[in-house]
Amino acid sequence: MTIKENKKRKPNGYWTTERCIAEAGKYGAKEAFKKGSGSAYQASHKFGLLDDLFENVNKTWTEATVLEEASKYTSQAQLRKYANNCYKAAARLGVLKALYSYTPVTTADDNLWTQGLKTCSVCEEVKPADQYGKHKGGSYGLRAMCKACRAAYRVTTREARAAYQKNYYEDNKALLVAHSSINSARKRSGLEDSELFGGGTFQEAVVWTMPFVEQRLKLQEETGELHHIDHIVPLKAGGLHVPSNLQVLTAKANTEKLLEDMVLVSQYKEEQSH
Numbered sequence: 001m002t003i004k005e006n007k008k009r010k011p012n013g014y015w016t017t018e019r020c021i022a023e024a025g026k027y028g029a030k031e032a033f034k035k036g037s038g039s040a041y042q043a044s045h046k047f048g049l050l051d052d053l054f055e056n057v058n059k060t061w062t063e064a065t066v067l068e069e070a071s072k073y074t075s076q077a078q079l080r081k082y083a084n085n086c087y088k089a090a091a092r093l094g095v096l097k098a099l100y101s102y103t104p105v106t107t108a109d110d111n112l113w114t115q116g117l118k119t120c121s122v123c124e125e126v127k128p129a130d131q132y133g134k135h136k137g138g139s140y141g142l143r144a145m146c147k148a149c150r151a152a153y154r155v156t157t158r159e160a161r162a163a164y165q166k167n168y169y170e171d172n173k174a175l176l177v178a179h180s181s182i183n184s185a186r187k188r189s190g191l192e193d194s195e196l197f198g199g200g201t202f203q204e205a206v207v208w209t210m211p212f213v214e215q216r217l218k219l220q221e222e223t224g225e226l227h228h229i230d231h232i233v234p235l236k237a238g239g240l241h242v243p244s245n246l247q248v249l250t251a252k253a254n255t256e257k258l259l260e261d262m263v264l265v266s267q268y269k270e271e272q273s274h
Ligand SMILES: [Zn+2]
Pocket: 120, 121, 122, 123, 124, 125, 145, 146, 147, 148, 149
């Protein structure tokens, strides 16, 4: 069986190396190539390709030799075009699909990371993982900048952060004081939130503590005298952190109430023990 050359004569310069390789792929042997596609054969000869082109033809293909040859190409289509015998052998051996199956592209970063290394986003030095702070959202769970760069960064931004914190405190003073006074009440009472807040939640307690805090801060500013938020019935005497049990007192008045409170606490303990 022979394959006839295309009737039309190819223009001069048509047979490039690439076209010769593709054309030769259609033939199983040099002689058939010569017969079937004379001008391509001549051009291949001129390029010194001829021996290479048919080197693979009579080869007994194994998986190893298929893999070796296939590695010169990047797709099945290329393999089919330029190394048809190898392509057919690959199909025969059942490895064709696996040859160019997708493997994820690993970045330079990923390659470094396999060695436990990461590039700092600031100094751009490659450093071991322990030179980075942990950071949940960061790549590989680490911060983008190395510890040294981060320390330097923290120094240069220290004043800005301090100013920010001061502003934050000033802007949210009442809220922060409410939180801290509720947390202190939690500690002193030892009760569960729902009981301590009379069935309310922490957020509800914040809401009803705020007016007392605001009143306390306002009085302090107006009088220059320290004020406290007091639990009318002390927490240790079964009092709750609810609006009806809160009042704002001067620190002095609160100290004077202390004796009264202690009596209530001991009465309460007495009752509890019976
Ligand atoms: Zn760095």
